[in-house]
Amino acid sequence: MTTISDPVTQYQQVYDQARTSLPGKDLNWLTKLRDQAYESFATQGFPHRKVENWKYTNVNNLGQQAFTPAIAIGTVNTELLATAQIPDLDCYQIVLVNGLFAEQYSQLSGLPAGIIITSLSNALTDHTEIVRTHLNKQLTYQGQPFAALNTMFLRDGVFCYFDNNSVLDKPLHIIHLATGDRQNVMSFPRHLIVAGEHSQATLIESYHGDKDQLYFNDCLTEIHLHDHSQLTHYSLIEASQAAYHIAALHAWQQQHSRLQAYNFALSGKLIRNDTRAYLIGTHTQCHFNGFYRVRSDQHIDNHLLTDHQQPHGTSTQTYKGILDGNGHGVFNGTVIVAEDAQKSKTQQLNKNLLLSPTAQINTKPELQIFADDVQCTHGATVGQLDDKALFYLRSRGISEAMARRILNYAFMSDIIDNVELEPIKIKLKRDLKGSI
Amino acid sequence: MSSKTIDKIVNREYEHGFVTDIETDTVAPGLSEDVIRMISAKKNEPEFMLEWRLRAFRHWLTMTEPQWSSVTHPPIDYQKISYYSAPKSDKDRPKSLDEVDPKLIETYNKLGIPLYEQQKLAGVAVDAVFDSVSVATTFKEKLAEAGVIFCSFSEAVQNHPELVKKYLGSVVPYRDNFFATLNSAVFTDGSFCYIPKGVRCPLELSTYFRINAANTGQFERTLIIAEEGSYVSYLEGCTAPMRDENQLHAAVVELVALKDAEIKYSTVQNWYPGDEHGKGGIYNFVTKRGACRDANAKISWTQIETGSAITWKYPSVILQGDNSVGEFYSVALTNNRQQADTGTKMIHLGKNTRSTIISKGISAGKGHNAYRGLVRVGPAATNARNYTQCDSLLLSDHCSAHTFPYIEVKNPTAKVEHEASTSKISDDQLFYCRQRGISAEDAVSMIVNGFCKQVFRELPMEFAVEAQKLMEVSLEGAVG
Numbered sequence: 001m002t003t004i005s006d007p008v009t010q011y012q013q014v015y016d017q018a019r020t021s022l023p024g025k026d027l028n029w030l031t032k033l034r035d036q037a038y039e040s041f042a043t044q045g046f047p048h049r050k051v052e053n054w055k056y057t058n059v060n061n062l063g064q065q066a067f068t069p070a071i072a073i074g075t076v077n078t079e080l081l082a083t084a085q086i087p088d089l090d091c092y093q094i095v096l097v098n099g100l101f102a103e104q105y106s107q108l109s110g111l112p113a114g115i116i117i118t119s120l121s122n123a124l125t126d127h128t129e130i131v132r133t134h135l136n137k138q139l140t141y142q143g144q145p146f147a148a149l150n151t152m153f154l155r156d157g158v159f160c161y162f163d164n165n166s167v168l169d170k171p172l173h174i175i176h177l178a179t180g181d182r183q184n185v186m187s188f189p190r191h192l193i194v195a196g197e198h199s200q201a202t203l204i205e206s207y208h209g210d211k212d213q214l215y216f217n218d219c220l221t222e223i224h225l226h227d228h229s230q231l232t233h234y235s236l237i238e239a240s241q242a243a244y245h246i247a248a249l250h251a252w253q254q255q256h257s258r259l260q261a262y263n264f265a266l267s268g269k270l271i272r273n274d275t276r277a278y279l280i281g282t283h284t285q286c287h288f289n290g291f292y293r294v295r296s297d298q299h300i301d302n303h304l305l306t307d308h309q310q311p312h313g314t315s316t317q318t319y320k321g322i323l324d325g326n327g328h329g330v331f332n333g334t335v336i337v338a339e340d341a342q343k344s345k346t347q348q349l350n351k352n353l354l355l356s357p358t359a360q361i362n363t364k365p366e367l368q369i370f371a372d373d374v375q376c377t378h379g380a381t382v383g384q385l386d387d388k389a390l391f392y393l394r395s396r397g398i399s400e401a402m403a404r405r406i407l408n409y410a411f412m413s414d415i416i417d418n419v420e421l422e423p424i425k426i427k428l429k430r431d432l433k434g435s436i
Numbered sequence: 437m438s439s440k441t442i443d444k445i446v447n448r449e450y451e452h453g454f455v456t457d458i459e460t461d462t463v464a465p466g467l468s469e470d471v472i473r474m475i476s477a478k479k480n481e482p483e484f485m486l487e488w489r490l491r492a493f494r495h496w497l498t499m500t501e502p503q504w505s506s507v508t509h510p511p512i513d514y515q516k517i518s519y520y521s522a523p524k525s526d527k528d529r530p531k532s533l534d535e536v537d538p539k540l541i542e543t544y545n546k547l548g549i550p551l552y553e554q555q556k557l558a559g560v561a562v563d564a565v566f567d568s569v570s571v572a573t574t575f576k577e578k579l580a581e582a583g584v585i586f587c588s589f590s591e592a593v594q595n596h597p598e599l600v601k602k603y604l605g606s607v608v609p610y611r612d613n614f615f616a617t618l619n620s621a622v623f624t625d626g627s628f629c630y631i632p633k634g635v636r637c638p639l640e641l642s643t644y645f646r647i648n649a650a651n652t653g654q655f656e657r658t659l660i661i662a663e664e665g666s667y668v669s670y671l672e673g674c675t676a677p678m679r680d681e682n683q684l685h686a687a688v689v690e691l692v693a694l695k696d697a698e699i700k701y702s703t704v705q706n707w708y709p710g711d712e713h714g715k716g717g718i719y720n721f722v723t724k725r726g727a728c729r730d731a732n733a734k735i736s737w738t739q740i741e742t743g744s745a746i747t748w749k750y751p752s753v754i755l756q757g758d759n760s761v762g763e764f765y766s767v768a769l770t771n772n773r774q775q776a777d778t779g780t781k782m783i784h785l786g787k788n789t790r791s792t793i794i795s796k797g798i799s800a801g802k803g804h805n806a807y808r809g810l811v812r813v814g815p816a817a818t819n820a821r822n823y824t825q826c827d828s829l830l831l832s833d834h835c836s837a838h839t840f841p842y843i844e845v846k847n848p849t850a851k852v853e854h855e856a857s858t859s860k861i862s863d864d865q866l867f868y869c870r871q872r873g874i875s876a877e878d879a880v881s882m883i884v885n886g887f888c889k890q891v892f893r894e895l896p897m898e899f900a901v902e903a904q905k906l907m908e909v910s911l912e913g914a915v916g
Contacts, residue, residue, distance in 0.1 A: 052504070056844075339833065339834065339836075342833070352845075354845060354847070354848035354850070355848055356848055357815065357847065357848055358815075358846075359848065360844070360845060360846040361843070361844075361845050362842070362843065362844045362845075363843045363845075364840065364841060364842050364843065365839075365841060365854065365856075366838070366839060366840050366841070367828075367837070367838060367839040367856065367858055368836070368838045369828065369830065369836060369837045369838065369858045370835075370836040371830070371833060372830035372831065372832060372833045372835065372860040373833070373860055374830070374858065374859065374860070375857075375858075375859055376857065376858040376859070377855070377856065377857045377858075378839070378854075378855070378856050378857075379853075379854060379855040379856070380841065380843055380852075380853075380854040380855075381851075381852065381853045381854070382813075382843060382845045382850060382851070382852040383850070383851040383852070383853075384848050384849060384851070
């Protein structure tokens with residue numbers, strides 16, 4: 001492992017080498033975006049713990065390692081791909097290997113009319129206008145240096161366009177595989193989802209890596225929901241035990257649109273999710289649900305932001321976590337209700353189960369309310385299994401280990417029961433049963 | 437509610453706004469080592485105090501003003517503040533109330549806290565801090581009988597230097613934060629209280645702080661030590677005359693509770709909040725912290741914050757001893773352009789430690805109210821328990837209410853709960869009251885009082901009455 005003194009210079013150097021080979025280099029607007037991102041990343045620097053947004057998540061280790069950006073797919077681990085597929089799920093499939101579109105493994109035939117699903121690099125040439133008007137449109141890099149980094153190195157990802165009134169008949173499963181012959185690969189998948197008026201769709205993003213392969217994912221999903229559109233989004237993170245996974249989901253919601261987002265962080269060395277929704281239209285609905293299972297030396301950090309900018313919005317943030325080993329969990333949920341966003345309703349809940357003496361949790365459910373006619377509640381709990389419940393089960397002849405598993409399972413089940421897609425529910429239950 | 441009534445009450449002049457014309461001995465504005473040496477010399481302090489002040493000052497020079505809070509204010513010029521102001525008659529201090537400057541007595545009368553009446557009716561010993569030097573201390577003899585030391589800080593430095601030396605800075609070290617460090621360097625006076633082993637303090641101790649001389653920053657320092665098995669209830673209340681220039685108040689309060697001891701610290705703060713445009717008003721940047729040093733100790737903070745242009749403070753408890761208890765009850769009200777960033781820190785270190793946080797924020801006008809709290813459970817704090825509730829009430833569409841609760845848990849046996857809500861007074865509630873012939877104003881006042889009841893209940897009798905009255909005055913008409 002090479003150690004480096006200044007991560008910012010390191011990334012700048014890598015960028016300077018890579019910039020001529022990046023797609024869309026002839027597009028002036030894209031070059032401009034990259035330059036802005038470059039500038040913002042350079043001014044902000046690599047995050048450290050003095051920055052409020054990164055107070056509990058130390059990325060020094062990440063900054064001290066040298067990664068090289070993936071430029072070719074390389075060999076695909078078909079076994080890994082097989083485990084990544086969700087049994088009994090009838091879906092369209094896109095496979096990205098190290099953030100790059102792998103056409104031969106993707107399955108997109110039979111898409112309904114009015115729906116475009118392709119790789120972002122293709123979209124840059126085939127659908128330039130839609131991409132230009134939506135990509136990075138309202139994204140801010142402030143406090144989001146990794147979003148800036150993603151834009152700098154933007155190479156590929158998925159582009160979805162749902163025309164007005166179109167309905168995606170089957171879910172789209174975007175499988176991300178980190179695989180290759182080399183260690184220390186970094187990838188920057190960038191997804192752009194544009195949902196037209198009254199459109200409906202379900203997307204699943206899942207991330208997988210070889211057992212203890214070291215890599216760095218810096219992912220960014222941009223979602224633009226137009227009037228009355230509906231989107232359900234799942235994120236399943238099953239990264240390798242050595243992987244750094246930093247992901248962001250930013251959604252802009254026009255009036256009457258609905259976003260339902262699920263996040264399941266199950267494995268990875270360091271996981272950071274920035275999930276943000278900007279409710280820029282009236283009568284929007286936005287629901288964030290998440291579950292994190294923190295084990296051994298894992299670090300999982302969930303940062304949420306729901307920004308009510310217009311009246312009559314409804315939002316929830318419901319996140320639960322089970323932590324043991326030396327695991328470290330972070331939850332930071334923010335709800336902002338702007339001055340004119342009257343009649344907003346928000347609920348925020350974070351519950352944590354601490355199972356080992358060395359596990360730790362930092363939680364911060366935050367409200368910033370500038371309007372008066374609102375209903376906002378938030379709650380956070382940290383605790384352990386209820387002795388009485390445990391005793392009740394023991395008294396029925398259930399072993400202690402089993403009783404604990406039953407209670408742990410019950411703790412997380414309401415999040416999982418909420419999942420609308422049955423095959424995902426079954427998969428999660430199966431995977432998590434083993435780990436609790 | 438009619439906008440007339442709103443205007444009437446919102447535009448009400450600050451009741452306690454008047455300046456008493458007393459000769460004061462004020463040092464020219466500015467801060468340097470010389471000024472600190474002079475303060476120390478004027479107070480005839482022993483060498484260790486001067487050294488401590490200078491260490492703090494030198495450290496302060498290396499610090500920068502913190503920027504993380506949600507409050508905003510124009511930059512403070514620390515060289516424009518006068519760091520010492522004492523009533524003229526320093527040499528012959530009054531021995532009883534008769535000797536007190538009649539104008540001072542008049543001031544207190546205007547405030548509605550006449551010393552005479554308090555002595556007789558409330559049975560409260562009052563250490564009245566008028567600007568920076570204590571001028572009247574009552575019931576000293578009665579307290580002395582019980583062995584309780586209750587005096588001004590300067591007296592304590594003279595008479596009990598060993599206690600001061602042992603405990604000063606032991607809870608809030610001079611390096612703690614920008615304002616605490618500044619205070620350590622320049623504090624002029626404050627209260628000192630020592631409750632010996634096994635003594636239950638016979639009276640409720642009370643200090644009325646009052647800022648008077650123009651341009652004088654108040655740098656109070658309060659130190660309360662409760663020895664093993666003792667109990668004390670301490671009351672602090674403030675009002676200030678109307679003034680145009682912002683005044684900085686950077687006090688430090690340190691509480692030390694030893695084995696089985698209990699300290700109850702109550703504050704009613706009603707300093708001048710500035711006019712409706714946000715002009716003037718006090719900057720209240722205070723560091724308050726208590727340490728439950730030993731087993732079964734208990735520290736309880738209760739605060740009613742209705743005044744000041746900016747309130748920025750976090751009364752905290754360090755729960756070191758096993759089974760120790762920390763409590764924080766707070767009502768913070770912001771009206772017009774007032775800003776409050778307040779909350780608490782509960783640091784659980786010992787086993788079976790418990791803490792309760794009840795915070796009620798009320799925002800009206802263009803007020804800005806933030807709860808910022810930390811609950812930290814250390815790895816050794818087995819069976820630690822915390823319950824936090826912070827509710828906000830919004831009374832206008834231009835005010836804001838924020839909550840920033842930090843929860844850090846490193847022990848699996850800990851139970852930490854946090855809940856909060858933000859809402860306005862519901863129309864149903866108002867309608868219910870109106871329907872029964874209660875005027876809108878009374879109804880709002882009633883509902884707000886109900887909202888705060890959990891906290892008011894914790895106040896000593898005298899304060900509970902004052903607090904309710906304060907809420908009525910500061911709020912009623914601000915509701916629309």
